[in-house]
Amino acid sequence: MIEIRENISLKPYHTFHMDVYARYFAEYDTLADLKELLSSPVLKDNRFIHIGSGSNLLFTGNYNGVVLHSRMDSVECTDAPDDVVYVRAESGVVWDRLVEYCVAQGLGGIENLSGIPGEVGASAIQNIGAYGVEAKDVIHSVNCLDIRTLQERVFDNAECGYSYRSSVFKKEHKGKYIVTSVEYVLHRHPVFKLEYGNLRAVLGDAPVSPASVRNAVIAIRNRKLPDPDVVGNAGSFFVNPVVGMELYSKLAMQYPDMPSYPAGEGKVKLSAAWLIDHAGGHGKKVGGAAVYPKQCLVLVNENNASPGDVAALAELIRSSVYDKYGVNLVPEVNFI
Numbered sequence: 001m002i003e004i005r006e007n008i009s010l011k012p013y014h015t016f017h018m019d020v021y022a023r024y025f026a027e028y029d030t031l032a033d034l035k036e037l038l039s040s041p042v043l044k045d046n047r048f049i050h051i052g053s054g055s056n057l058l059f060t061g062n063y064n065g066v067v068l069h070s071r072m073d074s075v076e077c078t079d080a081p082d083d084v085v086y087v088r089a090e091s092g093v094v095w096d097r098l099v100e101y102c103v104a105q106g107l108g109g110i111e112n113l114s115g116i117p118g119e120v121g122a123s124a125i126q127n128i129g130a131y132g133v134e135a136k137d138v139i140h141s142v143n144c145l146d147i148r149t150l151q152e153r154v155f156d157n158a159e160c161g162y163s164y165r166s167s168v169f170k171k172e173h174k175g176k177y178i179v180t181s182v183e184y185v186l187h188r189h190p191v192f193k194l195e196y197g198n199l200r201a202v203l204g205d206a207p208v209s210p211a212s213v214r215n216a217v218i219a220i221r222n223r224k225l226p227d228p229d230v231v232g233n234a235g236s237f238f239v240n241p242v243v244g245m246e247l248y249s250k251l252a253m254q255y256p257d258m259p260s261y262p263a264g265e266g267k268v269k270l271s272a273a274w275l276i277d278h279a280g281g282h283g284k285k286v287g288g289a290a291v292y293p294k295q296c297l298v299l300v301n302e303n304n305a306s307p308g309d310v311a312a313l314a315e316l317i318r319s320s321v322y323d324k325y326g327v328n329l330v331p332e333v334n335f336i
């Protein structure tokens, strides 16, 4: 089924929960519906964007076009040799419901990605990551629809060109494809990744299983990250910046406590949260928008913030970090 509604408040459809409007809001249940929708006059005559659960977006105002959303939500598992299980999930499956389902089946590979807001389609475009695992580590292939030709196309993992919070779908293929489903490769006897931060410490003496790791990750997230249903936010507002050796060496000498992580030949990843915190970001507010006190990388809609409040706060933070460290923070959140 296809459902198209007009002049819809997007408040429930993005996690900053601001009351901005879309001229049209269109949802579909099957691939055939999506093809029909893309051929319909309303899509031909208007610009459109496809959203998941809007957990990585900042609508800068009303959207005078069509906001598209998938309601395709099936999940299928197929056993393969060597304890491998292929899990195919459609684009509209809520990411954490997928993780919960896989963990309940005893399947390992995505338990570190527990509790991340969003849906399957967007997670494969964004290459979501947390606690030492990224979506790319478990994605086998991504099924897409070519928006122009309506042909289906499968991208294997290598063709997705994954990197930190990015893929070909955000670069050379931006706006060309809609992700319809994703196939993951999970394991009945996984090798767990427990080295990030205090994950192992929070696990304590609990036997290591997909379920215990999921519980530990959720406990850590709940301590540091705001629940978007309680206080609007879009997770990390900026990506962690990657800088060259020259700038890194200069900063490391001046700020020996600054966290840093190797990021390939001649490059170092810095912690955006640390830079923001130490550039005086803690407690900063503009209008109803605020820096979240327990994690400076998260901007929250504390009190009826307007999109302009969040954008102004983001700019204030970007410029204060640039002025102090010479590092330019780039948003992870997409401005629409």
Ligand code: EPU
Pocket (backbone or CB within 6 Å): 129, 130, 131, 132, 196, 197, 224, 234, 235, 236, 237, 238, 239, 240, 259, 271, 272, 273, 274, 275, 277, 293, 294, 295, 296, 297, 332
């Ligand atoms: N830190 C501060 N001040 C703060 C918060 C953190 O100085 O207010 C320091 C911490 O002490 C630590 C460092 O910053 O040394 C890193 O902090 P954390 O482990 O919380 O991770 P992050 O780099 O800030 C990234 C992801 C998160 C993900 C966590 C855990 C990005 C942009 N963010 O945050 O992802 O949950 O690691 O893996 O890569 C998201 O993408 O929306 C997101 C929440």
